[in-house]
Amino acid sequence: MSAEATSAKGGPASAGTPALKASLRRAERKKRRGAFLLTLPLLLFITVMFLIPLLGMFWLSVANTTMTSYMPQTVKELSTWDGKDLPPEAAYAAVASDLKVAFKNHTFGRVAKRLNEESPGAFGLINKTTFRTARLRTPPASWKDEFVKIDKTWGEKPIWTLLKRESSVITSDFYVAAIDMQYSPEGKLERVPAYARIYIPLFIRTAWMSALITFLTLLLGYPLAYWISRLPEAKANLMMIAVLLPFWTSLLVRITAWIVLLQSHGVINSILVGSGAVADTARPQLINNSLGTVIVMTQVLLPFMVLPLYSVMKSIPDSYVRAAISMGAHPWRAFWRVFAPLTASGVGAGVLLVFILSIGYYITPELVGGQNGQFISNRIAYNVQQSLNWGLAAALGTILTAVTLILFLLYGYITGNRKVSIT
Amino acid sequence: MNTPTKTDAFVQFDRVQKSYDGETLVVKELNLSIGKGEFLTMLGPSGSGKTTCLMMLAGFETATQGDILLDGKPINAVPPHKRGIGMVFQNYALFPHMTVNENLYFPLEVRGIGKSEREGKIKRALDMVQMGAFGNRRPSQLSGGQQQRIALARALVFEPSLVLMDEPLGALDKQLREHMQFEIKHLHETLGITVVYVTHDQGEALTMSDRIAVFNDGRIQQLAAPDVLYEAPQNSFVAQFIGENNKLPGTVEDIADGRAVVRLATGEVIAATPVNVSGKGQKTLISIRPERVEYRAEMLPEGAHTVEAEVLEFIYMGDIFRTRLRVAGSDDFVIKNRNTLDQRRLKPGEKIRIGWAPQDARALDPL
Structure with a gap:
């Protein structure tokens, strides 16, 4: 049938015409709406419970509202200060006035705490200054003189540089701290002294220990997945249940079991000492250090390596390797040239999955990591729960999220397809 | 080879x-x-x-x-x-x-x-x-x-x-x-x-x-x-597995000079070639290829045995006609005829007589 004949009015749309596309869109729209409605509850859940908190974390990592909220006049006065000499009298007056209000509202502590995070000692300075100005019955002739009398720090530039820097609503301070840097009293960016560097070494340790754990799970998981994938269906299912069995046991229980096994008077050490392989005084330290973290996390994360490997290997029929062998390749060569390349996507997915889970792991390093087996997430928890520096915790968390995302995209780029399969 | x-x-x-x-x-x-x-x-x-x-x-x-x-x-x-x-x-x-x-x-x-x-x-x-x-x-x-x-x-x-x-x-x-x-x-x-x-x-x-x-x-x-x-x-097994095959169960009446006389289940007697049957009274399965069966008397070889058949189904398959018959009590006896100009289409219900050359009827072991 010719196109002219069908494109007549009222007839069916012919191929390639806008009419056909429109009717296709109509037909597809209904399907899409159905799909959307089915996923809507999950979409809402993810938005509320995941995306919004994530954005909240990002905001916390750059937000700096203390000064603008509690010291508004100071912020205003310092906005015109050029930072060359000491600020004018009006700035001192503004600080005094802000602190008076803060004293009345009991908010000066927050200002003191925030400034102390950036410059140790500022806490005392602000408290002292607040109490002294609050006690004054009449305003002094010169706030500047009065302040210098309270503390001579007010007569020097650094505190003012700090105040001005903190006047901005958006700050990079937390990120600066998260990469072990600080502002010098002159306001210049510099690395913190060597003894105080925590985060960069911790990021590096988290990364290399995660890489080690990933490598070990691959080393253990690959032969296992291969073996299971070559078993008959019924046996393979049984073995996969065995692989997944740990998921049915609480993580805490498993870690506790490891502690029982690995501690210095635990099962393994007792056997070693009992068999005479190791002297009683030379029991190896297997737990509460980085070794403990590696051992336990390798076990905990192993299923995440085995699952994608198994699902890829299962789809590779025996006949590929057999064909290679029939063509004269030694079974090892057939394996490396034919089987191994075909499992690349499974290896990629497994490695990515285990590494990403690993760099964000918290509970295992917390319980068995001791001092040198801690991960960055343990430090984030410390900043959230103990030092209460949420901004810094958020900055560290955002960096971790960014690293994860970059890895994910990198994997997609390397494997050449945009979709990254984790099945 | x-x-x-x-x-x-x-x-x-x-x-x-x-x-x-x-x-x-x-x-x-x-x-x-x-x-x-x-x-x-x-x-x-x-x-x-x-x-x-x-x-x-x-x-x-x-x-x-x-x-x-x-x-x-x-x-x-x-x-x-x-x-x-x-x-x-x-x-x-x-x-x-x-x-x-x-x-x-x-x-x-x-x-x-x-x-x-x-x-x-x-x-x-x-x-x-x-x-x-x-x-x-x-x-x-x-x-x-x-x-x-x-x-x-x-x-x-x-x-x-x-x-x-x-x-x-x-x-x-x-x-x-x-x-x-x-x-x-x-x-x-x-x-x-x-x-x-x-x-x-x-x-x-x-x-x-x-x-x-x-x-x-x-x-x-x-x-x-x-x-x-x-x-x-x-x-x-081979007769059944290779190609289409008609099988008629029967009993060997006599074997001599490479010819067997077989009595079918309905009492009719036919001649067959003994393959792996040896003695009188033995149960056998006669195997006949559908294309070796003839229903037109003039086409039959001299001295061929004929048996009664009733047409049950006629299927037109293009190059051939496939006709299902009832023969000696079995309902799945099939004959195949080439679709030539002189070929007739049999009608269900029609009564015909069919026959074959004795060497095409092979007396085999009962399955």
Whole structure:
């Protein structure tokens, strides 16, 4: 049938015409709406419970509202200060006035705490200054003189540089701290002294220990997945249940079991000492250090390596390797040239999955990591729960999220397809 | 082709047995000699042991008992990669991560064949299967038939003298399958290679083979050329498995001079050729091919027995008419007539008399 004949009015749309596309869109729209409605509850859940908190974390990592909220006049006065000499009298007056209000509202502590995070000692300075100005019955002739009398720090530039820097609503301070840097009293960016560097070494340790754990799970998981994938269906299912069995046991229980096994008077050490392989005084330290973290996390994360490997290997029929062998390749060569390349996507997915889970792991390093087996997430928890520096915790968390995302995209780029399969 | 004797056999199975579980034998006492340059098909239903035999020959399964000889030498202890046997698999087994050229390059590379030589060989192999222009494609970019050709080229590129094919055409549609049957047959003829071919499709076996080994229950039921197998099946299984077959149960009344007189279940008496019945009074199954049955009296050979038949169903199949009859109490007696100008279309309900030459009625063992 010719196109002219069908494109007549009222007839069916012919191929390639806008009419056909429109009717296709109509037909597809209904399907899409159905799909959307089915996923809507999950979409809402993810938005509320995941995306919004994530954005909240990002905001916390750059937000700096203390000064603008509690010291508004100071912020205003310092906005015109050029930072060359000491600020004018009006700035001192503004600080005094802000602190008076803060004293009345009991908010000066927050200002003191925030400034102390950036410059140790500022806490005392602000408290002292607040109490002294609050006690004054009449305003002094010169706030500047009065302040210098309270503390001579007010007569020097650094505190003012700090105040001005903190006047901005958006700050990079937390990120600066998260990469072990600080502002010098002159306001210049510099690395913190060597003894105080925590985060960069911790990021590096988290990364290399995660890489080690990933490598070990691959080393253990690959032969296992291969073996299971070559078993008959019924046996393979049984073995996969065995692989997944740990998921049915609480993580805490498993870690506790490891502690029982690995501690210095635990099962393994007792056997070693009992068999005479190791002297009683030379029991190896297997737990509460980085070794403990590696051992336990390798076990905990192993299923995440085995699952994608198994699902890829299962789809590779025996006949590929057999064909290679029939063509004269030694079974090892057939394996490396034919089987191994075909499992690349499974290896990629497994490695990515285990590494990403690993760099964000918290509970295992917390319980068995001791001092040198801690991960960055343990430090984030410390900043959230103990030092209460949420901004810094958020900055560290955002960096971790960014690293994860970059890895994910990198994997997609390397494997050449945009979709990254984790099945 | 003549049956090879023991000495000139290229491939020989000598009392080979195979068991997977130590209890049942999948292959029982297999003796088979395949001549050089022969196209031998192992035909049988699934589970008959034919694929196991092929895999033992390829080296992927080991014989539990007995010897397999290749060119006179036992190969039981030779690992599969050293046997130098080409193989084509059911699902083609083309390496999906390699291009067509790389797939063909692989067997040459593992054999350490020089670079200059490789290109020529690959080109020749691809031209042989008319796929010369597809060298840079990936297997996933090819159709089933094209993949099949590449698999064939890959099995042939290192010039093995023996090629095994495990149901290589099973996944293709009917037309393509028939076309490929001829191509494989022609390749076999041109190259002079020995082919052992496994299939469950009897039409395929008849079309391609020099000889066919019909497998059932772990044994070779009959080993013969296609025409012999079709026209002179040695037992009821073969008669039933190869081609369409009418069977009439009866009792042997008399046997003399290569003629048997058989009384059918309804009391009618017919003449038949005794095949594996020996004595009077024995139960037998008469096997008659549908196209050897005639209902027109003038076409019947002299002295042929005729029996009553009632037409039950007439099916027009284009080139032939397929008519189902009730004969001697059985409802599934089929006759086939060519759709020629003088051919009549029988009508259901019609009563006719049918007959056949006595040599076309073969008295076989009752199943």
